[in-house]
Amino acid sequence: MTGSPTSADLRPGPAPEAEPRADRAAARRGGSGAGWRRAGRWIASAVALVVALIWVFPVYWMINSALLPNTKLTAAKPTFLPFGGSLTNFKLVLAEGNFGAALKLSLIITLITVVFTLLFAFLAALAISRYKFKGRKSFVLAVLFIQMLPAEGLFLAQYSMIRDMGLLNTVIGVSLIYIAAVVPFTIWMLRGFVAGVPADLEEAAMVDGLSRTKAFFRITFPLLAPGLVASGVYAFLQAWNEFTVALVLLQGQNKTLPLWLRGFIQQSSQHEIDWGQVMAASTLIAVPVIIFFLLVQGRMTSGLVAGAVKG
Secondary structure, three states: OOOOOOHHHHOOOOOOOHHHHHHHHHHHHHHHHHHHHHHHHHHHHHHHHHHHHHHHHHHHHHHHHHOOOHHHHOOOOOOOOOOOOOOHHHHHHHHOOOHHHHHHHHHHHHHHHHHHHHHHHHHHHHHHHHOOOOOHHHHHHHHHHHHHOOHHHHHHHHHHHHHHOOOOOOHHHHHHHHHHHHHHHHHHHHHHHHHOOOOHHHHHHHHOOOOHHHHHHHHHHHHHHHHHHHHHHHHHHHHHHOOHHHHHHOOOOOOOHHHHHHHHHHHHHOOOOOHHHHHHHHHHHHHHHHHHHHHHHHHHHHHHHHHOOOO
């Protein structure tokens, strides 16, 4: 004999289609969100591609123009593809006698600047990051203050100093000014890299029996290599492309590549500027920079990322 139904038995249950319907709605919302995310990635990729093309186009136009004769470059209709081009402009530029001397001078000055900038900046960054000494904060503030000074405001003082030292129109004189200009910012860059490497690593190596010097060169220095490469790239570009200081300090036939290019354009303008040769000369100046970047690109990328971790 069954009893009478209770109120719980008489309560209506959920509709059988309610849960599947809710699952389908959630799936539609999830699919819609994934679609928006994919669309966002496509839009971001398209924008990045457009920006990259804008950045690359001047380089392409320089190389394209270097391969074309001046008649095509001065025509009303631009030539975007170097069909029928040749290396004549490069041959004419290389035949100009002063290019090799200017290239040699630029390489020497740039090499001296990079080596001594990294040496001085690295030692200063180590001192700032690892040691506490009297005047440490004042030194850091002085580095920042020097970096904010406009280079043009120092020309008279720099010229007088180099003249009094008898270093006008010399490699050493130009290199000293370049080093002094690049070192402050390089110290600030390397400080972030040094601070990002824990000192505990050296202490652990010293516990295992290594001296402080061996612990530094075996443990810490390899970790700082990307930072040194990134800082070296900065110093290289600053010294290679610098124009104004070299114009003030160098005289006669002593010319860096930017000064040589200026003289080449002035010489060409006496008749009619051959823009094909100008672009060929600009391409030749850019070649060492491209080679340098290809050699250090892996280390430079990791160094730029690592330097932003801790400062």
